[in-house]
Structure formats: C-alpha cells, structure tokens
Amino acid sequence: MSEAPRKTALRLHRELTAIWATPPGLGRLQAVNHTTIGKRFMLTALVFFAIGGLLAMLIRVQLATTQSAFLDAASYAQVFTMHGVVMMFLFAIPFFEGLAMYLLPKMLGTRDLAFPRMSAYGYWCYLFGGTFLVGALLAGVAPDGGWFLYTPLSSRVHTPGINADVWLLGITFVEISALSAAIEILVSILKLRAPGMSLTRMPVFAWYMLVVGGMMLIGFPPLILGSILLEAERAFDLPFFDPARGGDPLLWQHLFWLFGHPEVYIIFLPAAGALSTIIPTLARRPLEGYEIVVAAIVAMAFLSFGLWVHHMYTVGIPHVALSFFSAASGLVAIPTGVQIFAWLATLAHGRPRFSVPMLHVFGFMTVFVLGGLTGVMLAMVPFDWQAHDTHFVVAHLHYVLVGGFVFPMLAAAYYWLPHIFGRQSVQHLSHAAFWMVFLGFNLTFLAMHLTGLRGMPRRVYTYPPEAGWEVLNFVSSMGGFIMTTGFALVALDLLLLAVFGKPFRRNPWQAKTLEWAMPTPPPAYAFAALPEIAGRADRLDPDRLGPSLAAGNGYLAATRHGWMEVLAVDMTTGRPEQLVILPPRSVLPLVTAIATGAVFAALLLKVYWLALAATLAVAVLFLLWTRACGLTADLAPLGVGKSVTLPPHVQTEKPPSHWAMVFTLAADATLYASLLFGCLFLWLSAPNWPPAFAMDVSIPGSAAVAVLLTAAALLGRVAAKAGTRATAPLLLAGLAQVAALAVLVVLLLGIHDRATHHAAAAGIFAVWSYAALHGAVGLVFVLFGLWRIRTGHVSTARSLDLRLGRLWHDFTCASGLLAMAFPFVLQLLTRGGSP
Amino acid sequence: MTQPGLPLLLAGWVVWAAGFLLLYAVQATGCRMGWHEEALGPVSALRIALIGVAAIVACAIVLVWKRAERVRDRSPLGRIVRLANGAAALAALCFAGVLWLSPC
Numbered sequence: 003m004s005e006a007p008r009k010t011a012l013r014l015h016r017e018l019t020a021i022w023a024t025p026p027g028l029g030r031l032q033a034v035n036h037t038t039i040g041k042r043f044m045l046t047a048l049v050f051f052a053i054g055g056l057l058a059m060l061i062r063v064q065l066a067t068t069q070s071a072f073l074d075a076a077s078y079a080q081v082f083t084m085h086g087v088v089m090m091f092l093f094a095i096p097f098f099e100g101l102a103m104y105l106l107p108k109m110l111g112t113r114d115l116a117f118p119r120m121s122a123y124g125y126w127c128y129l130f131g132g133t134f135l136v137g138a139l140l141a142g143v144a145p146d147g148g149w150f151l152y153t154p155l156s157s158r159v160h161t162p163g164i165n166a167d168v169w170l171l172g173i174t175f176v177e178i179s180a181l182s183a184a185i186e187i188l189v190s191i192l193k194l195r196a197p198g199m200s201l202t203r204m205p206v207f208a209w210y211m212l213v214v215g216g217m218m219l220i221g222f223p224p225l226i227l228g229s230i231l232l233e234a235e236r237a238f239d240l241p242f243f244d245p246a247r248g249g250d251p252l253l254w255q256h257l258f259w260l261f262g263h264p265e266v267y268i269i270f271l272p273a274a275g276a277l278s279t280i281i282p283t284l285a286r287r288p289l290e291g292y293e294i295v296v297a298a299i300v301a302m303a304f305l306s307f308g309l310w311v312h313h314m315y316t317v318g319i320p321h322v323a324l325s326f327f328s329a330a331s332g333l334v335a336i337p338t339g340v341q342i343f344a345w346l347a348t349l350a351h352g353r354p355r356f357s358v359p360m361l362h363v364f365g366f367m368t369v370f371v372l373g374g375l376t377g378v379m380l381a382m383v384p385f386d387w388q389a390h391d392t393h394f395v396v397a398h399l400h401y402v403l404v405g406g407f408v409f410p411m412l413a414a415a416y417y418w419l420p421h422i423f424g425r426q427s428v429q430h431l432s433h434a435a436f437w438m439v440f441l442g443f444n445l446t447f448l449a450m451h452l453t454g455l456r457g458m459p460r461r462v463y464t465y466p467p468e469a470g471w472e473v474l475n476f477v478s479s480m481g482g483f484i485m486t487t488g489f490a491l492v493a494l495d496l497l498l499l500a501v502f503g504k505p506f507r508r509n510p511w512q513a514k515t516l517e518w519a520m521p522t523p524p525p526a527y528a529f530a531a532l533p534e535i536a537g538r539a540d541r542l543d544p545d546r547l548g549p550s551l552a553a554g555n556g557y558l559a560a561t562r563h564g565w566m567e568v569l570a571v572d573m574t575t576g577r578p579e580q581l582v583i584l585p586p587r588s589v590l591p592l593v594t595a596i597a598t599g600a601v602f603a604a605l606l607l608k609v610y611w612l613a614l615a616a617t618l619a620v621a622v623l624f625l626l627w628t629r630a631c632g633l634t635a636d637l638a639p640l641g642v643g644k645s646v647t648l649p650p651h652v653q654t655e656k657p658p659s660h661w662a663m664v665f666t667l668a669a670d671a672t673l674y675a676s677l678l679f680g681c682l683f684l685w686l687s688a689p690n691w692p693p694a695f696a697m698d699v700s701i702p703g704s705a706a707v708a709v710l711l712t713a714a715a716l717l718g719r720v721a722a723k724a725g726t727r728a729t730a731p732l733l734l735a736g737l738a739q740v741a742a743l744a745v746l747v748v749l750l751l752g753i754h755d756r757a758t759h760h761a762a763a764a765g766i767f768a769v770w771s772y773a774a775l776h777g778a779v780g781l782v783f784v785l786f787g788l789w790r791i792r793t794g795h796v797s798t799a800r801s802l803d804l805r806l807g808r809l810w811h812d813f814t815c816a817s818g819l820l821a822m823a824f825p826f827v828l829q830l831l832t833r834g835g836s837p
Numbered sequence: 838m839t840q841p842g843l844p845l846l847l848a849g850w851v852v853w854a855a856g857f858l859l860l861y862a863v864q865a866t867g868c869r870m871g872w873h874e875e876a877l878g879p880v881s882a883l884r885i886a887l888i889g890v891a892a893i894v895a896c897a898i899v900l901v902w903k904r905a906e907r908v909r910d911r912s913p914l915g916r917i918v919r920l921a922n923g924a925a926a927l928a929a930l931c932f933a934g935v936l937w938l939s940p941c
C-alpha cells in the first residue's frame with residue numbers, strides 16, 4: 003500500500019474517533035456508543051450471573067441433606083425466588099441484549115444502533131433496577147413468592163410487606179430496558195444496514211435478532227400490565243385478583259405466562275443465532291438451509307406464544323382448550339429440530355475445527371436436546387399432570403435454559419472475546435473448565451429428574467428423612483459445586499485471555515461475517531467507510547474487505563460538521579434512501595434513568611406526590627433529549643460517497659424514529675388488548691359476577707370524551723400537513739386533549755369508590771385511566787410540537803416531529819373510543835350474558 | 838415482478854395466532870353461556886361453533902398460503918415466504934381437537 007492512502011486512513015481514523023469515541027474519566031457517563039454499552043450490558047449481566055449462581059449454591063446446601071437448618075423457610079423463599087429472578091431477568095435477557103448491541107451494527111455494516119441514547123438509557127435502567135432488586139435481598143425484603151409471583155400468595159393479605167412490591171416495581175423498571183432494546187434492535191436491523199444488504203443477504207444472526215425483537219415487543223407488555231394491575235391491587239385495593247370481589251388469581255397466571263413462555267424462546271433464539279454464526283465458521287462451510295432456518299425461526303416465534311397455558315395444565319382447563327396448547331407445545335419441536343439438523347448438516351458437510359467454542363457447541367447439543375425431549379414429555383397433558391410442580395420440571399427447565407443459553411453463551415464468549423479484547427485464548431484452563439461445567443451440570447440435573455419422579459415438590463425448603471430423596475439431592479448438590487467450580491475456572495480463563503492472551507492481526511477464526519472486517523479491539527466508529535454488499539453477508543472476505551474499508555473505500559468515508567452519520571436503507575431491498583444524523587453522546591440518558599428510578603422508589607415507598615413529580619421530571623428530561631435532534635433549515639440532498647446523494651432523515655417520510663413510534667404503539671396496543679381481554683376474562687371465569695351494584699356510566703361524559711379525542715386526532719392530522727403554520731391546529735388539538743382529560747378525570751372520580759368493591763368497576767377504572775394517561779401524553783406531544791415550531795425545527799419538509807405527534811393522537815383516539823365503549827359492552831354482557 | 842415483503846412472510850402465522858385466540862375465546866365464552874348444553878341434533882351448539890370457527894381459520898390460512906404460492910418470485914425471500922406460510926397452514930392441525938374432545 004502506498005504512503006498516501008495510509009495517511010488518509012490514519013487521518014480518517016482520528017477524525018472519526020474524535021466524533022464517535024467515549025471520552026475518558028467522568029466522560030464515560032456520557033457513553034452512548036454501541037460497543038461500550040454492549041460491553042457494559044454483558045459485564046453487568048455476568049456479575050448478576052455470579053450472584054444468581056451464589057444463590058443457587060445456597061439452595062443446594064440447604065437441600066443436600068434432610069431437615070437442614072442452614073436456611074429457615076422465609077430466607078429460603080427469598081433465595082430461590084431471587085435465584086430465578088436474577089437468572090431470568092437480570093442475566094439471560096440483558097446478556098444477549100448486550101451481545102446484540104455489540105455485534106449488530108458491526109455485522110450489518112453500519113456504525114451504531116438507530117437510537118444510541120436509548121441504549122444508554124436502557125442500560126442505566128437495567129443497572130439501577132437490578133441493583134434495587136439485589137439490594138432488597140441484602141436488606142432481607144426481597145421477593146419471596148417465586149419468580150412468577152403467583153396470586154393470591156403475592157396479594158397484600160398473604161404478603162403484607164414490601165417483598166412483592168420490590169418484584170413488581172423492580173421488574174417493571176428492568177422491563178423498560180428490555181422494551182427500549184427491542185425497539186432499538188428492530189429499527190436498527192430493518193433500517194440501518196449497509197447499502198445493498200437486502201433482507202436475505204443479512205447474516206442469519208440478524209434474522210434471529212429481528213424475530214426476537216418482535217417477540218419482546220409483543221411478549222413483555224402482558225407482564226408489565228400484570229405487574230401494574232397487581233401493584234394497583236396491593237397499593238389501592240383494586241380487586242383484579244381477589245375472587246371474593248369478582249377477580250381471579252388465574253388472570254395473573256395468564257398474563258405472566260403470556261410473557262413467560264415466549265421468554266424461554268426470547269432467551270434461546272439469540273443463543274441459536276450465535277450458534278448459527280459460530281458453527282459455519284468452525285465447520286468452514288456456510289450454514290446449511292439458510293432459508294428453511296429463517297422460516298423455522300418465524301414459526302418458533304408464533305408457536306411460542308401459543309404455548310403459555312402449558313404451564314397451567316393443572317388449573318382446570320377443559321380438554322379441548324388443553325389440546326390446542328398441547329399440540330402447539332409438541333409442534334414447536336419441529337422448527338427447533340430443523341435448526342438442530344441444519345447445524346448437524348453444516349458440521350457433517352464441513353471440516354470442523356475442534357476448538358474451545360466447539361466444545362461448548364457440543365455441550366449445547368447434548369444438554370439442549372435432552373431438555374427438549376423432556377419438554378415434549380411435559381407438553382403431553384397426562385404426563386404433565388403427574389410431574390407438575392415437581393423437581394422433574396426444575397431439571398427440565400435447567401436443561402433447556404443452561405443447554406439453550408449458557409453453553410451457547412460460553413461458545414460465543416470464546417468466539418467473540420478475541421474481537422472485544424484483540425487477544426486469543428491460550429487455552430490452558432479452557433478444556434478443564436468446560437468439562438467441570440458439563441459434568442457438574444449433568445450430575446446435578448440428571449439426578450434431579452429422578453428426585454422429581456420420586457415425588458419431591460418444588461419450592462420446599464426441607465424434606466423428611468423417610469421421603470427417600472436425600473441421596474439424589476446430595477448428588478445434585480455435589481454436582482452443583484463441581485459446576486460452580488467449573489464456572490469459576492471459566493471466569494479465570496476469560497480474565498487470563500483478556501489480560502495475557504495472544505495478540506493477533508485480524509480475523510483469527512477466518513470468519514466470513516462483517517464484524518471481523520475491522521481492527522480488533524474495534525474502534526468506536528466500527529467502519530471508517532460503510533461497505534456495499536453484493537452477496538450474502540455471511541460469505542464475505544473480511545481479510546480483504548477490512549483494509550479496503552479502513553482506507554476509506556466505501557460510503558461516508560469523510561466527516562462533516564462533526565456529525566455522527568450512518569445510512570438508512572429500504573427495509574427489503576437494502577437500497578440506500580436516507581442519511582441519518584445521530585445525536586451526540588450525552589449525560590441525559592443517565593440523568594433520565596435516575597429520575598425514572600426515583601419514580602419507582604417513590605412508588606415503593608408509597609410517596610405518590612414524589613412519584614408524580616419524578617414522572618414530570620422524566621417527561622421534561624426526555625424533551626431535553628430532542629434539543630440535539632433535527633435541523634433548523636431545509637438541506638439539499640447530501641453526498642454520501644460513490645456519487646450517491648441522500649436527503650437527511652428528518653426530511654424523509656419514514657425515518658427510523660417513525661418506525662420506532664410505530665413499534666412503540668404496537669407494544670402499547672398489546673398492553674391495551676391484554677387489559678381489555680383481561681377484563682373480559684374476569685367476566686367469563688371469575689366468581690361473584692355480575693357485581694351487586696349498578697355500573698351506571700355517564701353517556702354524555704363518554705360521548706364528550708369520544709368527540710374531543712376524535713377532534714384532537716383530526717387537528718393533529720391537519721397540523722402534521724401544515725408545516726410552520728401548524729401552531730393554530732396544534733393549539734386547538736391541545737385544548738381538545740385538555741378538555742378530554744378533564745372529563746375523564748371527572749368520570750374516574752365518579753367511579754373510584756366502586757372500583758375497590760368489584761373487579762368490573764376496577765376494570766373500567768383501569769381502562770379509563772389508560773385513556774387519561776394517553777391524553778396527558780398527547781398534550782405533551784402538542785407542547786413539544788409548538789416548541790419545535792418556535793425553535794425553527796419544523797418546515798413543510800421537516801414535519802417529522804408533528805407526524806410523530808399525529809401517530810400518537812390517532813392511537814389515543816382509537817384507544818379512547820374503545821375505552822369509552824367498553825363499560826357499555828361490559829354492562830351488556832353482565833346483564834344479558836349470565837348463564 | 839415485485840418482491841414479497843415482511844407482511845406476507847408473517848401473514849399465515851398472524852392468521853394462525855388470531856385463529857388460536859379466537860378459538861380459545863369461543864370455547865371459554867360458550868362454556869360460560871352454556872352453549873355446550875344446547876343440543877343441535879347429535880352435537881352441542883358449542884361444538885358446532887368451534888368446528889365452524891376452526892374451519893374458517895383453516896381456510897383463511899390456506900388462502901394466505903395459496904396467495905404466497907402465487908408469488909412467482911424465485912428469490913430467497915420468496916422461498917422463505919412460501920415455506921413460512923406452508924408451515925402455518927400445517928400448524929392448523931393443532932385445532933383438530935374441536936372434533937371430539939370435551940369442550941367444557
């Protein structure tokens with residue numbers, strides 16, 4: 003290479019680093035870069051994994067012998083609950099979120115995710131929420147009702163302390179992080195790819211994460227709704243789960259498992275995506291059956307939502323309904339099998355390298371397939387009736403989760419740590435560590451199947467000597483300690499790799515994906531120039547492509563105004579269509595997360611005025627985020643390299659933020675649908691219906707709200723088309739929102755006393771509260787629009803801020819009309835629908 | 838020739854999921870309203886309702902599948918769309934229990 007291009011590459015590196023890198027010292031608090039945030043997510047998740055593992059050891063010590071006095075019943079309840087909570091909510095999901103954040107922009111050939119500040123905000127929410135939960139454990143007030151927090155055990159009558167509130171508020175706090183990550187992942191994959199990377203040229207990991215992002219978007223809202231309803235019951239006595247007042251504990255189980263079962267696949271699919279990337283590289287052959295694997299992932303996503311009742315076979319559900327869930331539970335083995343056979347075929351047709359990641363792939367294959375087989379057993383209703391709530395189920399779920407997530411995670415760690423640290427493993431400890439984990443795991447959980455089949459129930463803190471479970475429990479405990487020692491060796495091995503590993507030049511695995519077409523450790527900007535992709539992005543030549551991109555051969559190979567620039571493409575074809583200007587690093591995500599934490603802390607302490615004040619602070623802080631977004635003048639299309647010019651994203655019809663709003667509303671709609679169906683479920687299934695009192699609802703009041711919300715939506719549409727002349731329609735839309743809000747408050751005050759008497763009135767109260775909250779947020783959108791017009795961010799070409807508001811007003815109108823009709827529908831059903 | 842997009846990729850499974858929820862809702866509502874005790878000939882009103890809904894759902898999924906098959910696009914995305922919709926059509930078999938299992 004000549005001297006001149008090297009100088010150019012170095013200068014470009016320095017200029018891009020100045021724009022994209024995180025400053026040292028306190029400047030780290032401003033970090034928004036995907037590499038930094040991804041690493042933080044993964045490291046924090048591993049700390050929580052260690053905490054969860056320690057809790058597991060406490061459980062195994064307690065159960066190793068009969069009538070153990072190591073833990074009392076109350077402490078044991080907190081320990082096993084927090085083990086599940088930490089592993090499911092604080093380790094598994096956040097770890098793959100971090101992995102996805104770290105890898106996706108690099109695999110997709112772009113420089114960052116679509117909303118870097120949301121990534122940072124999500125990380126801080128996760129850190130604070132997780133610390134909140136673990137802090138509660140240290141204070142002795144941790145949740146103690148199981149990781150699924152079943153009612154009525156978790157109701158205020160049976161759990162009067164704050165233990166259940168810690169679960170409900172802490173998990174909801176963490177779920178903010180998961181939902182923001184889902185939207186981030188979806189928009190980034192669909193819009194922020196390298197030019198030419200059509201959907202079917204994407205590396206298969208991106209397909210997996212695309213499907214997982216969609217599943218999180220639909221799967222988490224029912225859990226958030228359930229948490230809100232249960233907290234409302236505990237704090238304000240709204241009886242959603244109290245059968246004496248028209249509630250039903252089964253409503254909680256439905257809402258929880260509507261999230262809880264897809265959750266298993268939300269954890270497994272990213273791990274499978276990592277395997278689908280690692281196995282072809284190590285087998286030195288492209289993945290067999292790329293197309294059928296993608297179809298299988300889509301099938302798994304939908305089937306996983308059709309299984310939720312298979313956790314509830316014993317609650318008394320009629321046979322025909324059980325058959326739907328049992329059949330779907332059996333069917334899900336087919337797309338899973340498709341992927342396993344695709345991996346086996348890839349290995350069989352290739353020339354596998356038996357390296358350390360491959361050892362963990364072997365661990366995955368063995369353990370996960372065994373877990374899948376017991377899963378098919380449990381999918382069959384008669385067997386499940388026998389094994390339900392025994393240690394057999396505990397053994398099954400650990401085979402699935404450790405097999406389906408932990409072994410792939412370790413394979414991924416050994417595979418991608420060289421990318422993160424720029425060093426390779428020296429492999430002195432790797433083999434011993436793997437075998438200790440593998441043998442220890444199987445010793446623990448293979449024996450546990452038998453303990454379960456011999457009848458030992460879950461969640462008991464002790465058992466009598468005559469039960470005959472002691473030898474098997476002792477074996478499980480010994481296996482647990484061997485496995486823990488193995489994990490400690492893995493941690494030491496990875497630490498040694500990071501500090502003393504062998505440096506390498508580039509691409510140590512001879513991989514074919516884009517993340518290796520960059521220096522390692524990666525620079526903050528990932529690619530000095532964005533590549534043009536002309537074929538499948540998992541069949542590239544990073545060794546040739548990397549130096550070429552570093553020399554500036556590609557798109558956006560120059561800096562402009564210090565802007566953080568990436569390209570947005572057509573979702574299907576990958577044709578470049580927008581120049582996206584990302585906002586710079588900021589401390590605002592941290593401050594906003596602190597304010598969000600204050601909301602949850604105030605709710606936990608039941609200081610509601612402080613919760614309201616903190617909520618207002620969160621709204622103001624989010625508005626401050628927008629100061630760094632947008633343009634104050636219309637720009638002509640800008641050159642992005644290769645003689646291509648593109649408009650800035652704020653001057654296009656559907657930029658990434660449009661899709662983020664669409665996905666946010668999709669999650670919101672799922673929560674709302676869950677609420678409406680939850681109320682109808684109570685009418686169908688709960689005892690003590692209909693309520694003893696009349697639920698008279700003001701027809702003029704309801705009609706007024708419907709008219710005002712419709713007017714606000716229509717005025718929002720007029721404003722979105724009016725450009726700089728949108729002030730008048732926006733003001734009118736704001737007045738309509740205020741008036742609708744005022745009428746809704748009057749309606750809520752009229753029903754609030756009856757809401758504590760019966761679930762029917764509580765349901766109406768919840769539905770109207772939802773409408774009122776959306777009206778209030780609609781008002782914020784109006785004020786935001788007015789502010790943006792005043793600051794010169796809006797013109798006919800730059801109407802994005804107003805169009806986002808229009809989407810919100812439309813949704814508020816549609817959901818508000820349903821909310822106003824809902825009490826009348828419920829009245830009709832309760833009057834005319836009694837058997 | 839237009840390329841099929843994400844909506845057609847998901848269409849068959851969206852119909853399957855909607856049908857799944859609809860069947861569960863009809864079963865629960867029918868039991869609550871006592872339709873299983875109202876005989877229409879040799880079978881109950883609830884079973885007729887369930888079979889009717891299952892048949893409509895199955896037909897809808899098959900129609901989506903046929904629509905996907907009509908896309909003559911030979912690109913990888915076209916093949917993925919056809920595979921996904923074919924799988925959704927086959928998954929309608931999990932509603933077969935409406936024919937003989939006790940509904941309440």
